[in-house]
Amino acid sequence: MGWGAIRAYTICxxxxxxxxxxxxxxxxxxxxxxxxxxxxxxxxRWFEALWxxxxxxxxxxxxxxxxxxxxxxxxxxxVLASLALVRYAIPGKNLxxxxxxxxxxxxxxxxxxxxxxxLNWLGIGKSFALLLAGHxxxxxxxxxxxxxxxxxxxxxxVEEAALSLGASPIQTFFSVTLPLLMPAVAAxxxxxxxxxxxxxxxxxxxxxGGVETVPTQIFSMLRNSISPEINALGTVMIVITVGLPLxxxxxxxxxxxxxxx
Amino acid sequence: MSVEAREKRQxxxxxxxxxxxxxxxxxxxxxxxxxxxxxxxSAVGPDTAGFHLDNWQRxxxxxxxxxxxxxxxxxxxxTTVICALLGYPAAYFIARSSGNKLILLxxxxxxxxxxxxxxxxxxxxxLGSSGALNTLLMTVGITSSPIQMLxxxxxVILGLAHxxxxxxxxxxxxxxxGIDTSxxxxxxxxxxxxxxxxxxxxxxxxxxxxxxxxxxCFVLGAGTYxxxxxxxxPRDAMFxxxxxxxxxxxxxxxxxxxxxxxxLIVLGxxxxxxxxxxxxxxxxxxxx
Numbered sequence: 331m332g333w334g335a336i337r338a339y340t341i342c343x344x345x346x347x348x349x350x351x352x353x354x355x356x357x358x359x360x361x362x363x364x365x366x367x368x369x370x371x372x373x374x375r376w377f378e379a380l381w382x383x384x385x386x387x388x389x390x391x392x393x394x395x396x397x398x399x400x401x402x403x404x405x406x407x408x409v410l411a412s413l414a415l416v417r418y419a420i421p422g423k424n425l426x427x428x429x430x431x432x433x434x435x436x437x438x439x440x441x442x443x444x445x446x447x448x449l450n451w452l453g454i455g456k457s458f459a460l461l462l463a464g465h466x467x468x469x470x471x472x473x474x475x476x477x478x479x480x481x482x483x484x485x486x487x488v489e490e491a492a493l494s495l496g497a498s499p500i501q502t503f504f505s506v507t508l509p510l511l512m513p514a515v516a517a518x519x520x521x522x523x524x525x526x527x528x529x530x531x532x533x534x535x536x537x538x539g540g541v542e543t544v545p546t547q548i549f550s551m552l553r554n555s556i557s558p559e560i561n562a563l564g565t566v567m568i569v570i571t572v573g574l575p576l577x578x579x580x581x582x583x584x585x586x587x588x589x590x591x
Numbered sequence: 592m593s594v595e596a597r598e599k600r601q602x603x604x605x606x607x608x609x610x611x612x613x614x615x616x617x618x619x620x621x622x623x624x625x626x627x628x629x630x631x632x633s634a635v636g637p638d639t640a641g642f643h644l645d646n647w648q649r650x651x652x653x654x655x656x657x658x659x660x661x662x663x664x665x666x667x668x669x670t671t672v673i674c675a676l677l678g679y680p681a682a683y684f685i686a687r688s689s690g691n692k693l694i695l696l697x698x699x700x701x702x703x704x705x706x707x708x709x710x711x712x713x714x715x716x717x718l719g720s721s722g723a724l725n726t727l728l729m730t731v732g733i734t735s736s737p738i739q740m741l742x743x744x745x746x747v748i749l750g751l752a753h754x755x756x757x758x759x760x761x762x763x764x765x766x767x768x769g770i771d772t773s774x775x776x777x778x779x780x781x782x783x784x785x786x787x788x789x790x791x792x793x794x795x796x797x798x799x800x801x802x803x804x805x806x807x808c809f810v811l812g813a814g815t816y817x818x819x820x821x822x823x824x825p826r827d828a829m830f831x832x833x834x835x836x837x838x839x840x841x842x843x844x845x846x847x848x849x850x851x852x853x854x855l856i857v858l859g860x861x862x863x864x865x866x867x868x869x870x871x872x873x874x875x876x877x878x879x
Contacts, residue, residue, distance in 0.1 A: 336683065337684060339684075340681045343681040343760075344681070346753065350717050350753070351702075354713045407608045408609065410609065411606050411609035411610070413605050414601075414606045415602075417602070420603075426610070429614075430609055432613060433613065433617050436617065437813075439814050439815075439834050439851060440855045441617060443624060443848065444617065444620035444621045444623065444851070445616055447620065447623060447624055447844055447847075449620075463616055464616075466616070467617055470613070474609070530817055531816070531817060534817075535839065545707075548709070548712065552715075556719060561716070572705060
């Protein structure tokens with residue numbers, strides 16, 4: 331098989347991956363009131379409709395708060411654990427790593443059921459707290475994997491220099507280690523936020539009645555029919571979950587350039 | 592306290608919040624549903640605690656459950672094969688291309704950031720009765736009224752493959768990228784054709800990546816219930832849909848516990864077999 335054939339095949343695979351998403355974005359600007367082909371013109375009417383849709387805006391606020399809190403808690407837990415795993419020789423490291431990434435080894439449906447039933451038995455029914463607990467436990471392994479990968483590349487001698495010059499371990503952490511760690515922390519937080527913002531499998535089990543996140547809102551809107559409003563909502567979500575990491579990477583890069591690294 | 596003792600305790604202090612969270616929010620809950628699966632649902636009031644085998648007996652012998660379980664494994668297997676067939680050449684192209692590797696990789700990572708539900712529902716825009724494909728067919732004149740293409744098993748597999756393909760490509764790419772290209776050159780210089788060199792040198796060396804991608808696709812595919820709800824018909828339920836039905840619709844939590852544990856056991860056996868022969872490190876390599 332020639333190289334040209336493999337190239338053509340790869341282009342087809344990429345088209346398969348992206349064409350449907352491109353269609354979502356295209357149709358969200360459609361003027362046609364049924365939101366289907368053929369497109370009759372470009373308009374922002376569906377985005378305006380979203381803006382005026384209270385249920386959608388509420389779902390947005392819920393997703394945003396949930397995502398930010400998840401990122402905060404999950405990143406804190408994940409960074410601390412990663413520090414221990416990368417920096418210290420501890421017995422049973424493999425077992426500990428396996429336990430920490432267990433939430434992605436277990437199918438999410440099973441995790442969702444187990445958490446729902448157990449916390450309910452403890453008296454915490456379907457609630458925002460349950461949602462938050464679920465999102466934290468589900469995003470934690472991703473944060474640990476991402477942060478660990480970055481941590482390995484940070485050299486220890488700078489910290490040792492600070493310590494030998496008389497800084498306390500806590501001072502060293504905040505003025506040396508943490509700044510060096512920032513890219514890893516940011517990457518972990520971004521990952522946690524995006525995963526939380528996208529999650530639906532667990533969320534449908536954990537959310538209380540009447541509370542919707544953006545994905546569950548889209549899901550319930552789909553039950554009726556596909557409307558151009560859903561495509562517009564999809565476009566907004568793509569902009570948030572794709573645009574945010576790209577923006578983050580760009581900022582990280584410009585900071586790195588300024589520092590002359 | 593001596594410095595040494597403090598040094599010894601420090602990692603455990605750092606680890607304890609994360610380990611505590613996983614223990615309290617995953618490990619203990621899993622043990623809890625093991626116990627719960629032996630309880631019985633009461634028509635009114637709280638479920639009856641005890642040791643009853645009824646749920647397990649039903650989960651293991653009900654022909655409907657067994658049919659859905661086998662069908663779920665079949666769908667996951669077909670999806671995995673499709674992902675491998677689509678993903679391998681693409682991963683090979685990325686790994687061996689000289690120029691814009693970075694852009695190709697970035698594009699490959701992009702779907703991970705695009706919401707699962709958006710990517711799943713996007714197929715309605717393509718295959719729906721007023722979707723792109725039907726509009727095209729009607730404009731060209733091949734058909735006069737829209738063809739019903741959605742809401743069957745094929746569209747469920749299509750949606751799953753679309754969702755899982757990046758996992759496959761990424762894993763294969765990681766293992767292909769680690770293979771020294773001079774090995775293939777050595778094979779051809781010794782008289783093998785390019786195709787022979789690929790089949791006998793590169794392909795075997797990349798099998799760990801293929802297996803890791805396959806395992807991820809299979810396990811993630813077999814555990815889904817959203818895709819069948821969006822792209823499947825009423826008869827295309829997968830096993831996780833049974834769990835969702837039992838827990839959310841019927842509120843039969845003991846039965847739901849037994850069903851989710853059954854799913855966990857079936858997929859866990861697969862993961863254990865994989866782990867026995869190939870080890871878990873390939874998977875974390877692909878995710879990191």
